Amino acid sequence: MPKYLLLKHYRGGPEPHRPMPPMDQWAPEDAEAHMAFLKHVGELLEENGEYVGAQVLTPARTWVRYGGPDAAPVTTDGPLPETSDLVAGWYMIDVESHERAVELAAYVSSGPGPGGEPQYEWIDVREVMSEASSED
Amino acid sequence: MIDEPTRRLDEGALRALVPRVLAGLVRRGEDFDAAEDALQEALLEALRVWPEHPPRDPRAWLATVATRRLVDARRSEAARHRREEATYAEPRAAETEEGDDTLFLLFCCCHPDLAPASQVALTLRAVGGLTTREIADAFYVPEATMAQRISRAKRALQGRRLDQPGDLAVVLRVLYLVYTAGHAGRVDLAGEAIRLTRQLTLATEEPEVRGLLALMLLNHARLPARLDSEGRIVTLDRQDRGRWDTREIAEGVRVLQSALAMRTEERRPGRYQVEAAIAALHDDAASAEETDWPQILAWYDDLVALTDDPVRQNPAAVLGRAVAVGHVLGAVAGLRETDRLREVLGERHRWHAVRGHLHELSGDLAAAAAAYAEAARLATNVAERDHLVRQAARARAAGPGRNRRLPERSP
Numbered sequence: 101m102p103k104y105l106l107l108k109h110y111r112g113g114p115e116p117h118r119p120m121p122p123m124d125q126w127a128p129e130d131a132e133a134h135m136a137f138l139k140h141v142g143e144l145l146e147e148n149g150e151y152v153g154a155q156v157l158t159p160a161r162t163w164v165r166y167g168g169p170d171a172a173p174v175t176t177d178g179p180l181p182e183t184s185d186l187v188a189g190w191y192m193i194d195v196e197s198h199e200r201a202v203e204l205a206a207y208v209s210s211g212p213g214p215g216g217e218p219q220y221e222w223i224d225v226r227e228v229m230s231e232a233s234s235e236d
Numbered sequence: 237m238i239d240e241p242t243r244r245l246d247e248g249a250l251r252a253l254v255p256r257v258l259a260g261l262v263r264r265g266e267d268f269d270a271a272e273d274a275l276q277e278a279l280l281e282a283l284r285v286w287p288e289h290p291p292r293d294p295r296a297w298l299a300t301v302a303t304r305r306l307v308d309a310r311r312s313e314a315a316r317h318r319r320e321e322a323t324y325a326e327p328r329a330a331e332t333e334e335g336d337d338t339l340f341l342l343f344c345c346c347h348p349d350l351a352p353a354s355q356v357a358l359t360l361r362a363v364g365g366l367t368t369r370e371i372a373d374a375f376y377v378p379e380a381t382m383a384q385r386i387s388r389a390k391r392a393l394q395g396r397r398l399d400q401p402g403d404l405a406v407v408l409r410v411l412y413l414v415y416t417a418g419h420a421g422r423v424d425l426a427g428e429a430i431r432l433t434r435q436l437t438l439a440t441e442e443p444e445v446r447g448l449l450a451l452m453l454l455n456h457a458r459l460p461a462r463l464d465s466e467g468r469i470v471t472l473d474r475q476d477r478g479r480w481d482t483r484e485i486a487e488g489v490r491v492l493q494s495a496l497a498m499r500t501e502e503r504r505p506g507r508y509q510v511e512a513a514i515a516a517l518h519d520d521a522a523s524a525e526e527t528d529w530p531q532i533l534a535w536y537d538d539l540v541a542l543t544d545d546p547v548r549q550n551p552a553a554v555l556g557r558a559v560a561v562g563h564v565l566g567a568v569a570g571l572r573e574t575d576r577l578r579e580v581l582g583e584r585h586r587w588h589a590v591r592g593h594l595h596e597l598s599g600d601l602a603a604a605a606a607a608y609a610e611a612a613r614l615a616t617n618v619a620e621r622d623h624l625v626r627q628a629a630r631a632r633a634a635g636p637g638r639n640r641r642l643p644e645r646s647p
Contacts (some may be wrong), residue, residue, distance in 0.1 A: 101353050101375060102616065149354075149385030152377055194377045196351055229618045231376065 103152060104201040105190045106208055107224035110159050112185030117220035118213065126214045134219075137211040145193060150204070156189035192228070201225055250282060250294070251365030255435070257298045258362055259337035266306060268344055269390035272362050274305035279365070338363060338432070339439035343402030346410045347393060354389035355410045356417070361386055364428050374423040404440070408448050408508065411436070415452050426456055437491075446495035447509030453488030454515035457481040469623040473524035485519045492516055507550075510539045514556070533560040551580045555590055567598030585614035589624060592631070601635030 110122075123131050145151035167174045191208065195201050205223040213219035254275065261271035278301040282294075291297035345358040360366045360374075372382035415429035433449045461475035470476075492512045499505050505513070513535045521527040536557035543549035554577055562570025571594045574587065581587035592607035608628035615621035 101377075103376070146380065146384060149381050149388055151381050194375065194381065196353055227616055229616055229621060231618055 101194050101196065102198065102201075102230070103192060103194050103228040104198075105192055105224075105226045105228060106201070106205045107190045107226060108188045108208070108221065109224065110186040110188045113222045113224060116222070118217075120213050120219070130212065130214050130216060133212045133216060141191065141208055141211075145191065145204070150193045150195050150200075152192040152194050154189070154191045157187055159186060159188070161186065187224075198227070201227075247283070250279065250286075253295050253298055254279070254365035255341045255363045256337045257295060257302060259340050260299055261302060261306070262344065263340070268393050269387075270306060270309060271302070272390060274302040274309065276361075277305050278302040336439055338435045339407075342407045342410075342432075342436065344393065346402060346407045347396060348403055348406055349396070350389050350392055352410070352413060354385055354392070355406070356413050357382060357386050358389045359410055359432070360414065360425075360428065363432060366423065366428070370423050374417065374425050404442060404445070407436070408444060412448060412452075412508075426452070426459070430456060441498075443495040443498045443503075444506040444508050446491050447506060447512050450488045450492035450495065450512035451508050451515055453484045453491065454512055454519050457484035457488065457519060463619075467619065468626070469619055471623075472518060477522065480519065485516075488512065488519070489516055504542075505538070507539060507542055507553075510535050510542070514539075527563070529560055529563040533557065533564045536560050547576055547580055551577055552586075555581065555587060559590055559593065562594045562597055567594045570594045570597070583614065585611040585616070585620065585624065587611075588614065589627075592624075592627060596631060601631045605629075605631035605635060 120126075123134065126134070142151065142154050145154075163176045165174050191204075193201065193204060195204070202225060205225045209221045209223050210218045211221070213221075257278075258271060258275050261275065262268050266274075275298065278298050281301055282298060286294075341363050342359065345362050346355045350358070357371055357375075360371045361368065366374075368383045368386060369379050371386075372379040375382065411429050411433050414432070415426050417425045430449070430452050433445065433452060437445050437449055457480050458472070458475065460481065461477065461479040462470060464470055492509065495509050496505060496513075514532055517528050517532050517535070536553065539553045540546040540550065540557055542553075546554050555574065558570045558573035558577075560570075561573050571591060574591055574594065577587060588607045588611035592604045592611060595601070595604035595607055605628050608624050608631060612621050612624035612628060615624055
């Protein structure tokens with residue numbers, strides 16, 4: 101059974117099918133409905149026996165690299181182009197097939213946006229490499 | 237202090253009783269779901285009670301305790317007026333062999349209406365006697381997720397007739413899935429699959445069951461040599477054959493011969509027997525150079541002949557055959573065989589890995605490196621990806637026209 105990450109992004113990815121402002125600018129009831137939908141997706145996955153995990157990330161990002169011998173780590177939080185990819189969170193699922201992962205991702209993408217209409221959000225579907233090695 | 241070996245022995249014996257007791261309950265007309273739950277509770281109680289008070293007849297003890305649980309559950313259910321009407325099938329003949337029980341339960345757990353993942357999970361629990369936790373660990377999912385998967389599967393079985401003979405081909409596929417599901421992790425699923433398949437050979441004369449057991453044994457025998465001490469994959473041609481399990485090979489060959497002895501003009505050996513024959517030929521070679529490729533190719537011819545459209549219905553067999561063709565008729569011929577699979581397997585890492593191997597065989601190391609690199613990019617498994625990256629790097633370093641633009645890194 102392959103595992104997949106269904107990644108949601110704050111920004112980046114293909115041209116939005118339905119452009120919309122960040123959620124903090126939505127009507128409160130619309131934001132509420134969206135959050136309720138995300139909770140419902142988690143419960144649905146649990147109910148299906150397909151749930152592995154789900155996490156949400158803050159948008160704050162710090163890039164870090166080794167600073168060299170005896171030097172402090174080098175960090176930066178910019179400047180980065182506004183279009184750079186920024187992951188918002190994910191569901192990790194354990195499903196029968198790639199087709200099933202795509203089906204679930206499309207469902208996640210159907211969550212309500214402003215006005216209760218589907219968001220048509222792009223979801224980044226990534227397969228997780230398994231640990232165990234298969235047969236020859 | 238707890239005597240570990242003894243305790244483990246008890247657990248093994250206990251788990252061996254699971255299918256017999258469960259089959260007894262279900263045959264008596266108990267609902268599969270409820271009976272399985274009741275037996276799990278009885279098992280937990282056995283683990284608690286038996287070390288102090290070992291029962292005289294463990295099977296009867298389990299059946300009695302599970303029945304008591306069932307009665308309790310039904311009573312509380314009745315009290316809540318949950319069930320309007322319970323229907324119970326006619327009890328079947330009481331005296332049955334152990335093998336029959338296993339087969340009967342496998343037919344239940346591998347019901348064609350269930351998804352493969354559910355069939356596997358249910359089989360491991362209801363026939364294998366593994367705990368939900370162990371099954372969850374084996375598949376790297378949370379215990380709650382596996383519990384949900386199992387209970388959904390059991391619910392899906394409710395109302396199904398379970399007294400009909402099932403589809404043996406599905407059972408074999410599920411057992412093979414269990415076998416291939418991985419050798420890493422805390423749970424030895426390969427060993428479990430072998431144990432269950434061996435039990436199944438007691439229940440049916442079907443040669444394909446023996447073929448599957450032989451195939452598992454003949455592959456499993458090479459397991460100790462498949463990874464080096466660092467956990468890196470070692471390909472068949474480089475394995476230390478002294479580490480192969482000769483006892484398992486001997487058993488596998490014996491089982492395979494008993495299966496092949498049953499073949500007739502009308503009943504040709506099925507895919508598991510043929511694949512086992514191929515595995516046996518690999519196991520039989522004292523060194524990679526002594527591998528009997530012409531015979532292997534002949535078996536692959538049989539394997540692809542089992543389906544009308546092998547490229548679509550069994551591309552793995554066509555790919556395996558291409559390797560054999562490469563060794564018998566030359567790498568170019570082998571590569572030509574893989575061309576037919578481009579449309580079906582062109583996005584799979586194994587196709588590129590095989591082409592890398594064939595290019596290497598032909599001496600074209602640059603092409604081999606490119607194919608291995610593409611295979612690594614498509615791999616879905618860490619150990620295989622790492623292995624393919626190494627293969628690519630090795631082929632590139634050994635090939636001509638290597639380009640050392642980067643300065644050597646000091647260690």
